[in-house]
Amino acid sequence: MKQKVLIVGAGNRVKNTILPALKCLSPFFEVVGLCHRTGKKISDFNCQRVDTVIVAVTLTEVPEVLKQLGKFPNCNFRLFLDTPVLAYYHFPFLKLINRFPNVTVSEESFYLPPVKLVKQLVSKGEIGQIQQVNFLNFSYRNHALAIARHFLNTSLVTKIVVTKSETNGPRLNFHFLGGVLATIAEPQDFYQGAFIVKGNKGTIIVGDLDLPATIKIGYKISKGIYRGLTVNKKAVLLNNFDNLYFRKIDKCVFDKNLIKSLKIRGFMDLLIEGKTYFPLEGFYDQIATETAIRLGSFWDRPFGNSSLWRKTIEYSPNFFPA
Secondary structure: OOEEEEEEOOOHHHHHHHHHHHHHOOOOEEEEEEEOOOOOOHHHOOHHHOOEEEEOOOHHHHHHHHHHHOOOOOOOOEEEEEOOOOOHHHHHHHHHHOOOOOEEEEOHHHHOHHHHHHHHHHHOOOOOOEEEEEEEOOOOHHHHHHHHHHHHOOOOOOEEEEEOOOOOOOEEEEEOHHHOEEEEEOOOOOOOOEEEEEEOOOEEEEOOOOOOOOEEEEEEEEOOEEEEEEEOOEEOOOOHHHHHHHHHHHHHOOOOOHHHHHHHHHHHHHHHHOOOOOHHHHHHHHHHHHHHHHHOEEEOOEEOOEEHHHHHHHHHHHHOOO
16 A cells, blocks of 8 residues: 655755655655645645655744644654754754654655665775765765764764865865764765765775775766666666666656756655654754854764763753743
């Protein structure tokens, strides 16, 4: 039986990523409604008959959406909230999210095909312990931090330092425990998709970079759209969801470039595989990167099995009305 999906939002995020991913997954999901400011409202639907609710609205609209969804008692739908969940000044509304039993953040960065493959290779010990990660216009601020933490299996970043250029965008330097460094150079390049992961036993390079590496991961691209991966010039085996993507992607992609088509493929796996990235983590990554951009740096320290900033974010909403 297909899962019934209600989408809240109708902007570019829905048009370019969410709807194409759901169309590719049409054997498993059925969109039963689309809510937006000038069309149908959440109250027009019975959320008790919905399996999945995907919220993709502006950050300032999220609190009201949560209030509206909270009016349906005993709802067991999966709730996907677009990253980074809330505007930083809306942190008291984090406690509204706790009312929903099954919530994840729609951060498909973990599921982008090259990111998944690198994570698998790192987990197998192919390059030893990670020492450095360099995103070359591949990602953006909080998303890059989320990917770096994902590679390192860590819950915190100890320091972020921002350096600015008159000609290019800011460069964020993420420092982690053990001396590991990750960097992100902005702006994001939607046509290159390159990053480097260096370990103590080797290096993985993703994208078309003329640099030495133990493992080189390349993209198969046709008509501007992602068509698969290669490892050291050999095609990576496809799975059933890859085949669904290839069968439908030409008919449902609106913006033909590498990164946006990668996002569609990543969102498919996010919907299928489920729960990796929680609201507190999404909010933490936003607070960390936005603080660094505004002040030039961000600092955090371990606190028990968490960190000072994460504990502050977790408990401070209790002292404010939502």
